[in-house]
Amino acid sequence: MKIRILMVIDCYVPYWGGAESQMTQLASRLSASGCEITVLTRRWDKNLPRRDSAFGFPVFRVGMPGRSIWATASYILELFIFALKKRKTFDIIHTHGAAALGAVGRVMAVLSGKKNVAKVSSSLRIPQLQKKPWGGIVLKIFSRSAAITGLSEQIRQQLLEIGTPPDRIKKLYNGVDTERFKPLTGEEKGQLRKRFNFSPADLIFLYTGRLVEGKGLEDIIAVWPDILSMHPGAKLILVGSGKCGGTGYRKDSVEEKLKKNVSDKRLPNVFFAGDQEHPELYYQIADIFIFLSRSEGVSNVLLEAMASGLCIVASDIGGNRELITHNQDGILVHEGDYKTLYKIIFLISHDEKQQHTLGSQARWRAKELFDLSRVAKSYYQIYLSLVNFPKK
Secondary structure, three states: OOOEEEEEEOOOOOOOOHHHHHHHHHHHHHHHOOOEEEEEEEOOOOOOOOEEEEOOEEEEEEOOOOOOHHHHHHHHHHHHHHHHHOHHHOOEEEEEEOHHHHHHHHHHHHHHOOEEEEEEOOOOHHHHHHOOOOHHHHHHHHOOOOEEEEOOHHHHHHHHHOOOOHHHEEEOOOOEOOOOOOOOOHHHHHHHHHHOOOOOOOOEEEEEOOOEOOOOHHHHHHHHHHHHHHOOOOEEEEEEOOEOOOOOEOOOEOHHHHHHHHHHOOOOOEEEEEOOOOOHHHHHHOOEEEEOOOOOOOOHHHHHHHHOOOEEEEEOOHHHHHHOOEOOOEEEEOOOOHHHHHHHHHHHHOOHHHHHHHHHHHHHHHHHHOEHHHHHHHHHHHHHHHOOOOOO
16 A cells, blocks of 8 residues: 655755665665655755755755754745645655654644654753753644654653653664675675775774764764774774754754864874765774764664674663663773773774674674664554545
8 A cells, every 4th residue: 555655854965864864764665665755854055956856756845045043934834835735745744853843743744634753863852842941832742743753762751751642652763774784795895995995904993973962972082092002003984974954064063173173183094974875885894883972762873883793882871772782782881981991992902703793793683673674664554554545
């Protein structure tokens, strides 16, 4: 049965990150199952066309270009107008990201006479809204969504605390394409490294994701001199940016600060790769994935690293603990514990056998529990339960 889904997300290509990657992968699987996907996003830059296509899906960009309050207001207004005008072209509205966008999606659903699904990707979203004067109203609207998918137990508890009916909460993890994100053979890895001008013998550390506050990026840079002291030829690749929309940076961006820090301290072998539409290539050349985020739902990039068979060193926080079992398929370290972090990196970087064991176990867990096909089927069942097709 074909279900027409309007995917709504604040940023989309050419701006790229974990949320955009996850939505695209999910949309591709749903499309292969017969669903019809349309993407609706914000027109951050005047040079971006209002109507476009990406990955085989039609893309509509709405709102005034820019980051001003008027641009934001026009974006929300045009979302509402789109929902009214195009209501005969979709069956479900599915928002991806913040709870505030989920509230907007709920209003769009009411205006168009449809149902909405709201995905909350971070455990920070609801507490942030609760601190704002108007946050209570937004959360009340959001909590009335037809279905809300939370990515962790922590998010599920937050949803219950704001009064979301329990039967509308769907604890549903992100999925990962385990065929796209997969390890290479030693020979293939060496050849790919040469394409990126790295040596097969290099020890490569990788971070992927947004370069924003709360991701522990300052911690990575803080321990980098110590890592270089034990591995002078080690490389650190940071994939992602602090941008989302136009040429400006997000308010919480730390990209410029990080680059200045690296430059001022003359730290060698740190590479800022920017946003990438094919991050799987970077996972495939890396040895150790380092992810010290201070708060997460269930991280898309962590799943990608697991599926890629990487040895993972991650912060010991709620969302990460739901993915990683310490010393079994990765290593967890307490936030800000530089002494332990240094010790763990020292030990793991000198033990290739342990790197391989942890990476293999992570790959197995990703395939068994988080394969994208499973997640896409779960979303399809949610959509199906919400859509009232006329009986033949």
